[in-house]
Amino acid sequence: MQVLYGRHHVRVFRFGLRLVRDEQVAEDLISEVFLDVWRQAGKFEGRSAVSTWLLAITRFKALSALRRRKDVELKDEAAEAIEDTSDDPEVAVQKKDTGQVLRKCLTALSQDHREIIDLVYYHEKSVEEVAEIVGIPENTVKTRLFYARKKLAELLKAAGVERGWP
Amino acid sequence: MMALSKKILEQEPGDIELLLPWHAAGTLSARDARRVEEALASDPDLARQYAVIREEYAETIDLNESLGAPSVRAIQNLFAAIDAEPAQEARTSFNLSARISSFFASLSPRALAWSAGVGAVVLLLQAGVIGAVLIQGANYQMASLSTGEHEVVEQAPPRALVRFAADARMADITALLDTYQASIIGGAKGGMFRLQFGDKPVTEQEATNLLNRLQGEKIVSLAVATP
Numbered sequence: 373m374q375v376l377y378g379r380h381h382v383r384v385f386r387f388g389l390r391l392v393r394d395e396q397v398a399e400d401l402i403s404e405v406f407l408d409v410w411r412q413a414g415k416f417e418g419r420s421a422v423s424t425w426l427l428a429i430t431r432f433k434a435l436s437a438l439r440r441r442k443d444v445e446l447k448d449e450a451a452e453a454i455e456d457t458s459d460d461p462e463v464a465v466q467k468k469d470t471g472q473v474l475r476k477c478l479t480a481l482s483q484d485h486r487e488i489i490d491l492v493y494y495h496e497k498s499v500e501e502v503a504e505i506v507g508i509p510e511n512t513v514k515t516r517l518f519y520a521r522k523k524l525a526e527l528l529k530a531a532g533v534e535r536g537w538p
Numbered sequence: 539m540m541a542l543s544k545k546i547l548e549q550e551p552g553d554i555e556l557l558l559p560w561h562a563a564g565t566l567s568a569r570d571a572r573r574v575e576e577a578l579a580s581d582p583d584l585a586r587q588y589a590v591i592r593e594e595y596a597e598t599i600d601l602n603e604s605l606g607a608p609s610v611r612a613i614q615n616l617f618a619a620i621d622a623e624p625a626q627e628a629r630t631s632f633n634l635s636a637r638i639s640s641f642f643a644s645l646s647p648r649a650l651a652w653s654a655g656v657g658a659v660v661l662l663l664q665a666g667v668i669g670a671v672l673i674q675g676a677n678y679q680m681a682s683l684s685t686g687e688h689e690v691v692e693q694a695p696p697r698a699l700v701r702f703a704a705d706a707r708m709a710d711i712t713a714l715l716d717t718y719q720a721s722i723i724g725g726a727k728g729g730m731f732r733l734q735f736g737d738k739p740v741t742e743q744e745a746t747n748l749l750n751r752l753q754g755e756k757i758v759s760l761a762v763a764t765p
Contacts, residue, residue: 373620374722377613378712385608399608403615410620474597475604493598498565514556521559521594537590 377406380423383495384430390490391434391483401437405429420504427495428505431487438483470533477527485520492517558588562595610706617722617731695737696745697723698752699730699764706757714755718748732764 381402388405389398408429409416416425478489491497491505503510525538554577560566561574578585702711715721715733724732735748745763752761 374715377616378708378715381612381708382607385612386602386605389605390602399612400615402608402612403619406616407619407623410623471597471600474594475601478594478598478601489594489598490602492559492563492565493595494602496563496565499560515551517559518551518556521591524594525590535590535593537587 373406373410376409376422380426381406383423384426387427387487387490387495388430388434390486391431392437397437397441401430401433404433408433420501423495424497424501424504427491427497431505473528473531473533474524477524477531480527481520481523484516485523488513488517488520489524555584555587558584558591559595562588562591607708610702610704610708610711613708613711617724621724694734694739694765696735696740696748697764698733698735698749698761700733700752700758701730701760703757703759710757714757718752730760 384405385398385402388401389395392398392401405426409426416422478486481489487506488502491502497505499510499513502513506513508516522538525535528535554574557566557570557574561571566574578588718733719736720733722731723734740748749761749763752758
């Protein structure tokens, strides 16, 4: 358990934090995830990578936590303030820091779009693995990411950043 | 109506276009990666979009890396919850036996016959290994008795109850465990973890030195020897 925790807890925490947008909740979440793993170790059949299994449990628990939280919108606003203390996109554009604008826009995406972008880019999950974690068909995985990227482009455009796509 | 469906079709992304993010992350199969490479070489629009994707990819990693790591509270809660769990042996062994049964049940008679043959060879090898270990064990025991060091052989590796500093990060704790070749064998009762150092017994002086060194670590607020 110690090795498993040492190897995966940071990524599990970051994935959870991007979903629930609250450090305290994300920390509780990883304790719950690894406790579940402790309880269900016998059920892991090795058909997928351990990290895929962990991210799927994390996602399930994060969504349950979000559902339990009645004041989710309020928390979202509060958490955004905690999560990102950088300039507003417009201010960042004036300072010509497009990387900062991009990061700000990445946090402004919907939960569905955030998770798919994180799973593919940061957690380096294949189409099949994302389908398994999110519980959607592989074709939907591909189109959802495409539309997440389109939405990101819209947010960037609104913040004054033109990248030549779409 | 025709014009509308044509417009919708034009907006639909192509197969290769949809795969670009996975190509940037390097998670495509060799076959798909080759298809994407060929398309990128011959389609400037696609190549432009790919450059945009590479930027998104880099910034997503930057953003996630900036999120930091959980505090020690998370692992304390986890071990406290694990300690509160009922013993697992019975449940685990049941699962294991059930899985072994279902595995053999799923084999065809031909596969079963092969397995039996392989099993017999494994048994013979195992018998040889056990025999060798027994002989070595006997020699070892005799040597121990003759030098009068039997008690040292029976001792457990050094153990300590450790409380980490409140601001200790998981990365620091993992590094400390690596440095001391320690593993957490229990915790976190009252915020104290039970650590074991290595898997060999040490002399009393070595154990004291180890504890002193541990107590001097910045992220350790308390370390006391424990059986």
